[in-house]
Amino acid sequence: MVDFTQGPAPKGYFSPLRFEADIYDCEVEGSIPKELNGAFIRVGGEYFYPPSRPDDSPFSTDGFISSFRIRDGLVDFKARWIKTPRFLKNLNARKQVFGVYRNPFTADPSNDYADKPFLGTVANTAPIAHHGKLYALKEDAHPFEIDPNTLETLGPWNFDGKYTAQTFSAHPKVDPVSGEMICYGYEATGLCTDDLWIYTVSPQGKVTREYKVKVPYVSTLHDMVLTQKYMIFPVYGYVTSMERLRAGQLHWAFDKNMPTYWGFVPRDGDGSDVRWFKGPASVVMHTINAFDDGNKVIVDAPISDGNPFPFFPQVDGSPWSPQLARHTIRRLVFDMASTGDTYQETILDPTDVVDLARIDDRYISLPYKYVYSSMADASQPYDAARAGPNRAVNSYFRYDLSNGEWRKYFAGDVHNLQEVTFIPRSATAPEGDGWLIGTASNYADMRTELVIVDAIEMKELARVFLPFRMTPQVHARWYNNTELPFSDEVMPPYRGRVQES
Numbered sequence: 001m002v003d004f005t006q007g008p009a010p011k012g013y014f015s016p017l018r019f020e021a022d023i024y025d026c027e028v029e030g031s032i033p034k035e036l037n038g039a040f041i042r043v044g045g046e047y048f049y050p051p052s053r054p055d056d057s058p059f060s061t062d063g064f065i066s067s068f069r070i071r072d073g074l075v076d077f078k079a080r081w082i083k084t085p086r087f088l089k090n091l092n093a094r095k096q097v098f099g100v101y102r103n104p105f106t107a108d109p110s111n112d113y114a115d116k117p118f119l120g121t122v123a124n125t126a127p128i129a130h131h132g133k134l135y136a137l138k139e140d141a142h143p144f145e146i147d148p149n150t151l152e153t154l155g156p157w158n159f160d161g162k163y164t165a166q167t168f169s170a171h172p173k174v175d176p177v178s179g180e181m182i183c184y185g186y187e188a189t190g191l192c193t194d195d196l197w198i199y200t201v202s203p204q205g206k207v208t209r210e211y212k213v214k215v216p217y218v219s220t221l222h223d224m225v226l227t228q229k230y231m232i233f234p235v236y237g238y239v240t241s242m243e244r245l246r247a248g249q250l251h252w253a254f255d256k257n258m259p260t261y262w263g264f265v266p267r268d269g270d271g272s273d274v275r276w277f278k279g280p281a282s283v284v285m286h287t288i289n290a291f292d293d294g295n296k297v298i299v300d301a302p303i304s305d306g307n308p309f310p311f312f313p314q315v316d317g318s319p320w321s322p323q324l325a326r327h328t329i330r331r332l333v334f335d336m337a338s339t340g341d342t343y344q345e346t347i348l349d350p351t352d353v354v355d356l357a358r359i360d361d362r363y364i365s366l367p368y369k370y371v372y373s374s375m376a377d378a379s380q381p382y383d384a385a386r387a388g389p390n391r392a393v394n395s396y397f398r399y400d401l402s403n404g405e406w407r408k409y410f411a412g413d414v415h416n417l418q419e420v421t422f423i424p425r426s427a428t429a430p431e432g433d434g435w436l437i438g439t440a441s442n443y444a445d446m447r448t449e450l451v452i453v454d455a456i457e458m459k460e461l462a463r464v465f466l467p468f469r470m471t472p473q474v475h476a477r478w479y480n481n482t483e484l485p486f487s488d489e490v491m492p493p494y495r496g497r498v499q500e501s
């Protein structure tokens, strides 16, 4: 019998839903730009079965993928569980038989997946499309291929056996110049190993290069940045060990005394030529962008000085600090002509922002101007009587790196926004000319809404209403109909008998 009363699954708006969904021709307010032909694809998770322990991390929730397929101003919605072997094994057992976050020693002994992480993953973090294929990602295993039209899970993929790291990050980067995907896995040769293996995948989906790197210490290596010369990896304060795992603890704890390292791997090298720079303690869970500037490399990221996740404990037992969890947009300058190992770090603006920052992806690895993310704008109204006591992330923003200008879009007084995505108006449109898209949780009416916003004027153009609240998202991406083979039929097309008379 399923019983969620003992936690840690949330109550209220984020309580478990457990269903899959199809809605044809969604309710729309406003006008969806006719140029949009593609899908907004979200990946996140919730527990299908309660976790084995109430202290488990939300990063262990079962993967769930949803899609807003948009064309001709119309929207069809679809949502499916990501059927990893772990999900199916639980379903077969009709209970949770896996352990806590990335710790196989806490699982039922019949589920020792330590050397086969794809058997234990929940694929709940991010979608990526490349070489005409769609994948759901989580950094502890190989990607899971997903049918972009049906959202059915097609299984794990190791690139014809050429991707030999055990793990695959949720944040690969696609080089807009070459079309290559740069992807990587950390703890690449097994639990707690200091191996970072990096791969280049051609636009045709073939592994073309492999780089093997040793990291200064084993840490969360959730995201990276790319320039035309370098692949760049931050290593920061989350620590782990086999002793920690054997003691039954969650994979990560935060050590405020560990320095931040930035590793630079030349794209034309082989990994043995990695160069590490060292700086003060921080957390760089997500990045924004990077580019080469002569002998310098510029890296932008939303950075906090401490642990942003209260569910990962401090190694010294100190209480979690909301102040140290604040993220500010920072610029780091690395002098590649120097012989030192330090870098310059500047807070570009003191505003506390959500670290799920994005750019116009056509400028990945290149000089660029605009940062997009979301924030809790306290100057906007919040209807606590209808939406509950917790203030919400209510606004998207565009931050202009060239002059510090802020532009904001407010989603509503009972709404909490998830990660924003930028869609260019066309392949040749100037940077920033297009739309912002993302979902908002309407806490008062208990439903999910998709907003489409003019990215220059920051004015809402359309809002799509789901008649229910949808599973929480971690990351989402927009892919148009030239990037994935979307069907123009209503999803799914009707195959049954039709009575003509």
Ligand SMILES: [Fe+2]
Pocket (backbone or CB within 6 Å): 125, 170, 171, 222, 286, 475
């Ligand atoms: Fe992420």
